Amino acid sequence: xxxxxxxxxxxxxxxxxxxxxxxxxxxxxxxxxxxxxxxxxxxxxxxxxxxxxxxxxxxxxxxxxxxxxxxxxxxxxxxxxxxxxxxxxxxxxxxxxxxxxxxxxxxxxxxxxxxxxxxxxxxxxxxxxxxxxxxxxxxxxxxxxxxxxxxxxxxxxxxxxxxxxxxxxxxxxxxxxxxxxxxxxxxxxxxxxxxxxxxxxxxxxxxxxxxxxxxxxxxxxxxxxxxxxxxxxxxxxxxxxxxxxxxxxxxxxxxxxxxxxxxxxxxxxxxxxxxxxxxxxxxxxxx
Amino acid sequence: xxxxxxxxxxxxxxxxxxxxxxxxxxxxxxxxxxxxxxxxxxxxxxxxxxxxxxxxxxxxxxxxxxxxxxxxxxxxxxxxxxxxxxxxxxxxxxxxxxxxxxxxxxxxxxxxxxxxxxxxxxxxxxxxxxxxxxxxxxxxxxxxxxxxxxxxxxxxxxxxxxxxxxxxxxxxxxxxxxxxxxxxxxxxxxxxxxxxxxxxxxxxxxxxxxxxxxxxxxxxxxxxxxxxxxxxxxxxxxxxxxxxxxxxxxxxxxxxxxxxxxxxxxxxxxxxxxxxxxxxxxxxxxxxxxxxxxxxxxxxxxxxxxxxxxxxxxxxxxxxxxxxxxxxxxxxxxxxxxxxxxxxxxxxxxxxxxxxxxxxxxxxxxxxxxxxxxxxxxxxxxxxxxxxxxxxxxxxxxxxxxxxxxxxxxxxxxxxxxxxxxxxxxxxxxxxxxxxxxxxxxxxxxxxxxxxxxxxxxxxxxxxxxxxxxxxxxxxxxxx
Numbered sequence: 231x232x233x234x235x236x237x238x239x240x241x242x243x244x245x246x247x248x249x250x251x252x253x254x255x256x257x258x259x260x261x262x263x264x265x266x267x268x269x270x271x272x273x274x275x276x277x278x279x280x281x282x283x284x285x286x287x288x289x290x291x292x293x294x295x296x297x298x299x300x301x302x303x304x305x306x307x308x309x310x311x312x313x314x315x316x317x318x319x320x321x322x323x324x325x326x327x328x329x330x331x332x333x334x335x336x337x338x339x340x341x342x343x344x345x346x347x348x349x350x351x352x353x354x355x356x357x358x359x360x361x362x363x364x365x366x367x368x369x370x371x372x373x374x375x376x377x378x379x380x381x382x383x384x385x386x387x388x389x390x391x392x393x394x395x396x397x398x399x400x401x402x403x404x405x406x407x408x409x410x411x412x413x414x415x416x417x418x419x420x421x422x423x424x425x426x427x428x429x430x431x432x433x434x435x436x437x438x439x440x441x442x443x444x445x446x447x448x449x450x451x452x453x454x455x456x457x458x459x460x461x462x463x464x465x466x467x468x469x470x471x472x473x474x475x476x477x478x479x480x481x482x483x484x485x486x487x488x489x490x491x492x493x494x495x496x497x498x499x500x501x502x503x504x505x506x507x508x509x510x511x512x513x514x515x516x517x
Numbered sequence: 518x519x520x521x522x523x524x525x526x527x528x529x530x531x532x533x534x535x536x537x538x539x540x541x542x543x544x545x546x547x548x549x550x551x552x553x554x555x556x557x558x559x560x561x562x563x564x565x566x567x568x569x570x571x572x573x574x575x576x577x578x579x580x581x582x583x584x585x586x587x588x589x590x591x592x593x594x595x596x597x598x599x600x601x602x603x604x605x606x607x608x609x610x611x612x613x614x615x616x617x618x619x620x621x622x623x624x625x626x627x628x629x630x631x632x633x634x635x636x637x638x639x640x641x642x643x644x645x646x647x648x649x650x651x652x653x654x655x656x657x658x659x660x661x662x663x664x665x666x667x668x669x670x671x672x673x674x675x676x677x678x679x680x681x682x683x684x685x686x687x688x689x690x691x692x693x694x695x696x697x698x699x700x701x702x703x704x705x706x707x708x709x710x711x712x713x714x715x716x717x718x719x720x721x722x723x724x725x726x727x728x729x730x731x732x733x734x735x736x737x738x739x740x741x742x743x744x745x746x747x748x749x750x751x752x753x754x755x756x757x758x759x760x761x762x763x764x765x766x767x768x769x770x771x772x773x774x775x776x777x778x779x780x781x782x783x784x785x786x787x788x789x790x791x792x793x794x795x796x797x798x799x800x801x802x803x804x805x806x807x808x809x810x811x812x813x814x815x816x817x818x819x820x821x822x823x824x825x826x827x828x829x830x831x832x833x834x835x836x837x838x839x840x841x842x843x844x845x846x847x848x849x850x851x852x853x854x855x856x857x858x859x860x861x862x863x864x865x866x867x868x869x870x871x872x873x874x875x876x877x878x879x880x881x882x883x884x885x886x887x888x889x890x891x892x893x894x895x896x897x898x899x900x901x902x903x904x905x906x907x908x909x910x911x912x913x914x915x916x917x918x919x920x921x922x923x924x925x926x927x928x929x930x931x932x933x934x935x936x937x938x939x940x941x942x943x944x945x946x947x948x949x950x951x952x953x954x955x956x957x958x959x960x961x962x963x964x965x966x967x968x969x970x971x972x973x974x975x976x977x978x979x980x981x982x983x984x985x986x987x988x989x990x991x992x993x994x995x996x997x
Contacts, residue, residue: 269791269792270792271795309722472909473909484962486943486945
């Protein structure tokens with residue numbers, strides 16, 4: 231009898247321990263991951279505004295924010311007393327909170343180095359949840375390119391002959407750098423002949439873009455960032471007034487230059503693409 | 518039994534002594550350095566450094582590794598460029614240091630030990646940050662000198678210690694004399710009390726820190742004729758030049774702040790123009806409303822170097838542009854040189870003088886590098902104006918046989934003026950006019966637009982792009 235009682239007690243203890251560490255199937259979290267920015271104004275207009283759209287669309291999910299740039303996380307914490315989690319921290323937090331389902335939607339432009347790094351961190355935590363799903367970056371499928379082209383076209387000013395739009399992308403050493411050339415190709419294929427895409431740190435370079443501008447007898451250029459936020463790159467590398475900024479380099483070649491200082495995170499149609507990617511991830515279409 | 522007990526006790530005592538000596542090794546080493554009674558040799562150099570070590574050297578060092586950029590800069594300034602055989606990873610000034618071997622106190626000390634320089638010069642921060650690195654150097658017999666002046670009053674003493682190490686005392690004395698004389702000349706004296714500008718200096722945007730009253734930036738503000746509105750700031754710790762202030766106190770004095778100066782160039786420094794102007798409540802600050810926010814590189818305002826003069830000059834220009842950015846008048850037919858042009862443009866646009874940070878040289882694709890001009894060295898009277906004009910792309914340098922030239926005495930051409938007018942204005946391109954000497958013009962779009970907008974004229978239908986410009990033409994083109 232004594233043995234049976236002891237055995238029953240043991241079973242209860244084991245069950246309760248196991249029960250405690252099990253995720254709660256009803257708890258669902260969605261993490262919106264981006265590089266981050268220390269500029270409060272563009273952060274509100276892009277990242278925070280996109281999160282609001284996700285909150286509206288995915289009412290049953292708790293929305294969490296994570297940045298991939300530790301430098302920006304540190305600046306925000308030290309300077310503004312704003313705590314933002316990195317990807318690892320947010321996964322730890324969700325584990326602690328016993329979420330059953332976790333959907334991670336990055337606001338990256340491409341499935342590049344940051345996307346890979348983020349995915350590998352998330353994979354380490356897969357066992358802690360019933361389901362973990364990762365949405366794709368903006369430019370993943372052919373349909374994404376088509377939709378992105380149309381989304382970006384909504385922010386174009388009216389252009390005449392001899393006028394062009396030039397996007398400034400970041401550029402990367404990763405294979406995914408090919409997205410920039412592809413995006414420009416799709417712009418042209420869809421009739422936006424005078425739209426060109428260059429990068430700060432990858433290929434095509436601004437020199438490549440200038441060659442295209444010359445070939446197409448362009449006279450006036452509107453510069454736009456192909457980045458979620460309009461942060462340092464947009465303010466300095468694109469629209470700054472020093473010798474190496476794109477604005478100055480184009481002006482000294484005799485181009486009229488306008489600048490559009492808004493991250494693509496402000497573009498409602500771009501946000502919709504990210505929403506679609508999150509939905510697809512939930513439906514398991516990425517697998 | 519007694520004998521056995523004694524041995525054990527002695528062993529224990531011996532063990533304790535060995536452990537104690539081992540633990541106390543750094544203090545013992547430091548102490549031995551100060552003992553002189555056992556050493557009767559004559560030392561030409563004998564002083565106590567800022568980490569408390571007694572430094573004794575029989576003769577000046579012939580090979581020095583300087584691990585702090587300000588020391589490096591000052592050693593070059595007093596003529597010890599040959600003696601400096603290695604520098605820290607952040608050293609970028611003067612330009613010649615880029616050719617020196619780099620050493621990092623955050624990595625293996627063996628790289629330094631292998632070279633065995635006569636002296637390694639550090640600052641107390643390095644001693645605190647990397648004690649193992651520094652102790653390894655000391656143990657290997659290298660003389661390590663730790664220096665850092667806490668405030669401006671200690672600057673001369675600090676420079677003279679550096680000079681002693683490398684035997685350049687005469688040059689250093691002259692340099693200091695010239696430095697103080699120049700500061701005296703720079704002192705803004707003739708401003709009415711009611712016209713003096715109120716200044717807030719942001720040393721860090723973390724908790725809105727400012728500077729103490731005896732700090733170098735506070736002295737610079739005073740010399741430049743400004744009134745520091747945060748003299749009631751309390752140092753974050755005794756002896757520190759950083760002071761706590763806080764957003765409430767800044768906003769309390771919003772109307773007194775005519776100029777908001779923010780120190781840039783290192784992590785954790787002040788905010789930039791954009792981030793300051795969008796802070797909640799900051800629009801109440803007069804300087805923010807009037808767009809009088811100055812971003813200044815900490816190297817010329819907080820760092821103990823001779824470049825402090827540049828910081829004071831910049832503050833004067835920002836505080837009183839009507840005086841210090843006044844453009845020199847010339848006769849109408851005076852031909853403008855490139856040096857004069859650079860000066861006029863920087864003053865006209867109130868451009869902040871360009872001071873690079875260490876990341877600047879990481880880009881190996883630049884057409885021009887700060888400090889690389891053969892004919893405009895750091896000693897050149899217009900060095901800052903010329904480097905800033907190049908940075909702003911007003912003028913270009915010329916490369917001949919891998920060397921960069923600015924040609925300051927050359928006259929400015931009409932096409933160069935047209936290019937600057939185009940850069941400085943947002944003009945609509947008008948290219949439907951005919952210019953008869955089009956074949957001689959490098960950028961026809963720019964010239965046609967300038968002529969169409971009547972900012973420059975044609976003569977008999979020709980532009981004459983290579984002709985030199987007079988002061989009269991310049992005034993018309995730039996709307997002076």
